[in-house]
Amino acid sequence: MAQAEEYLRAVRLLPPGLRAKAAGQTDELLRGAEELRLRVGQAPTAVFEGREQVLDSAHCVTPEELALTLELATRSSAHTYADSIRMGYVTAPSGVRLGLCGTAVTEGESISGLRRLSSICIRIPHQVSGCAETVFPRISRGGFASTLIVSPPGGGKTTLLREIVRKLSEGGRRVSLIDSRNEVAGVFEGRACFDVGSRTDVLSGAPKAQGIYLVLRAMSPEVIAFDELTAPEDVKACEEAANCGVGLLATAHAAGLEDLRSRPLYEKLLERRIFKYAVVISSLGSQREYRTVEL
Amino acid sequence: MIRLLGGLAVVVGGALLGIVYSRKVSRQERCLGQLIDSLRYMRSELKATAAPTTQLIGQLALNAGGEVREFYVNLLARLERLGDESFESLWLEAAADRESLPIGARQRQILGSLGAFMGKFSIEELDAALEAVIDRLGPELLSAREKTRDGNRLYPGLGLCGGFMIAAIFM
Numbered sequence: 001m002a003q004a005e006e007y008l009r010a011v012r013l014l015p016p017g018l019r020a021k022a023a024g025q026t027d028e029l030l031r032g033a034e035e036l037r038l039r040v041g042q043a044p045t046a047v048f049e050g051r052e053q054v055l056d057s058a059h060c061v062t063p064e065e066l067a068l069t070l071e072l073a074t075r076s077s078a079h080t081y082a083d084s085i086r087m088g089y090v091t092a093p094s095g096v097r098l099g100l101c102g103t104a105v106t107e108g109e110s111i112s113g114l115r116r117l118s119s120i121c122i123r124i125p126h127q128v129s130g131c132a133e134t135v136f137p138r139i140s141r142g143g144f145a146s147t148l149i150v151s152p153p154g155g156g157k158t159t160l161l162r163e164i165v166r167k168l169s170e171g172g173r174r175v176s177l178i179d180s181r182n183e184v185a186g187v188f189e190g191r192a193c194f195d196v197g198s199r200t201d202v203l204s205g206a207p208k209a210q211g212i213y214l215v216l217r218a219m220s221p222e223v224i225a226f227d228e229l230t231a232p233e234d235v236k237a238c239e240e241a242a243n244c245g246v247g248l249l250a251t252a253h254a255a256g257l258e259d260l261r262s263r264p265l266y267e268k269l270l271e272r273r274i275f276k277y278a279v280v281i282s283s284l285g286s287q288r289e290y291r292t293v294e295l
Numbered sequence: 296m297i298r299l300l301g302g303l304a305v306v307v308g309g310a311l312l313g314i315v316y317s318r319k320v321s322r323q324e325r326c327l328g329q330l331i332d333s334l335r336y337m338r339s340e341l342k343a344t345a346a347p348t349t350q351l352i353g354q355l356a357l358n359a360g361g362e363v364r365e366f367y368v369n370l371l372a373r374l375e376r377l378g379d380e381s382f383e384s385l386w387l388e389a390a391a392d393r394e395s396l397p398i399g400a401r402q403r404q405i406l407g408s409l410g411a412f413m414g415k416f417s418i419e420e421l422d423a424a425l426e427a428v429i430d431r432l433g434p435e436l437l438s439a440r441e442k443t444r445d446g447n448r449l450y451p452g453l454g455l456c457g458g459f460m461i462a463a464i465f466m
Contacts, residue, residue: 012378075414076374076382076413077348079417079421113417
C-alpha cells in the first residue's frame with residue numbers, strides 16, 4: 001500500500017486532465033510503477049516491470065501540460081530550482097524527481113537552462129522497508145564494511161541505498177548522506193521526505209567529491225553514503241575518506257560485477273580495495289534479487 | 296419652500312457625486328503607488344533571497360501597503376487551486392478582481408501580463424519582467440497623480456455646477 005501512495009504522490013504532479021486516468025490504473029501498476037513518462041504529442045505512459053504501458057491512448061500530451069507539470073513540481077518557483085533545471089531534473093517537495101528534456105539554452109559550452117520542454121520523466125521513489133534484510137547482516141557484521149551497490153539504471157540501487165542508510169543510522173551510526181540530486185532523502189525545507197534514519201546528516205545538491213570532503217571536515221561521519229559513483233574525482237574522494245577510516249556506501253551503474261570490472265574507472269577502485277562488498281541487484285519482473293559478493 | 300429645498304438637495308447631491316468621484320480617483324492613485332512599491336519589494340526579495348513565489352506572495356499578503364494587501368491576500372487564497380489551474384490563470388483572475396484592486400483597466404492589464412513570467416523563469420528574467428511592468432506602470436502613476444491633483448478641485452466643482460444647473464432648470 002505504501003508504494004501505491006508513492007505512485008499517487010507522483011500522480012498529483014500531473015495536469016488535471018491526466019490525473020484521474022493515471023490514478024485509476026490497476027492495483028498492480030499502482031504498486032509497481034517505476035516511472036511516469038510524458039512526451040509532447042504522445043500518449044502518457046507508465047514504466048512497469050521494465051516496459052512502458054500507455055495510460056490513456058486517447059490523450060495526447062501538450063506542451064502546456066508539461067509546463068503545468070513543471071509548475072506544480074516547483075510550486076510556481078522555477079527560479080529557485082534554476083541549478084537543478086540546468087542539470088535536467090527537479091525534485092518536487094514530495095521527494096518525487098522529474099527528469100526534463102527540451103531545448104537546451106547554452107552559454108559557451110555549458111547548458112544554462114531548458115526551454116520548450118518536450119518530455120518529462122517522473123520517477124516514482126520507493127521506500128521499501130525490509131529490502132535490505134538479506135544484505136544488511138553480512139555487510140555490517142563486526143562493524144560496517146564499505147559496500148558498493150551495483151545494478152543497471154532503474155534496478156533499485158537508490159531504494160536499497162536509502163534502506164541501508166536508514167538501518168545504519170537506526171543502529172546507532174553517524175551517517176552523512178550526500179544527496180546530489182536530492183533523490184535519496186528528498187529534503188524539502190530542511191526536512192527529509194523519506195526515512196533515512198535519525199542519525200543521518202543530509203547534504204543536498206552538492207557535487208559528490210566536494211560533498212565527501214565537506215562532510216569529512218564538518219560532520220565527523222562514521223559512514224558516508226552517496227548515489228552514483230561516476231567520476232574520477234569521486235574515486236579520489238572515496239580513497240581519501242577510506243584513508244580517514246570512514247565507511248563508504250555508494251552505488252554504481254553496471255549490469256553486474258564483470259561489467260563493473262571492465263570499466264576503467266571502477267577497475268581502479270576495485271584494485272585499491274576501497275570497497276569490501278558489492279551488492280549486485282538483479283530484476284525479476286517487479287521483484288529484486290540481492291547478491292552480496294566479497295570483492 | 297419645497298422647491299427651494301429640492302433645488303438645494305440637487306446642488307448638494309451634485310457636489311457629493313463630484314467628491315465621491317474625486318475620492319475614487321485619489322484611491323486609484325494611492326493603490327497604484329502601493330502596487331508599484333509591492334512589485335519593487337518583490338524584485339529586491341527575488342534578487343536578495345531567491346524566495347519562492349508563494350512565500351513572496353505570503354509576505355506581501357501580510358505586509359503590503361493598504362489596499363494592495365487585499366490583492367495579495369486574494370491571490371494567496373486562489374493559490375489553493377494551483378494544480379487544477381495554472382499560476383498564470385490564477386494571477387490573471389486576481390488582477391481582474393476590481394473589488395480587491397481598485398485600479399484602471401489598462402493598469403490591470405499591465406499587471407496581468409506579469410502572470411506569464413512569475414514562477415517560470417530564472418531570477419534574471421523575472422527581474423527583467425518586473426522591471427518592465429514597473430516601467431509601464433510608472434507613467435500610469437504620474438498620470439493618475441495629475442488626475443488626482445486636478446480632480447480634487449475639478450470634480451467637486453463640476454458636481455456643484457452640474458447640481459446648480461439641474462436645480463435652475465427645474466426651478
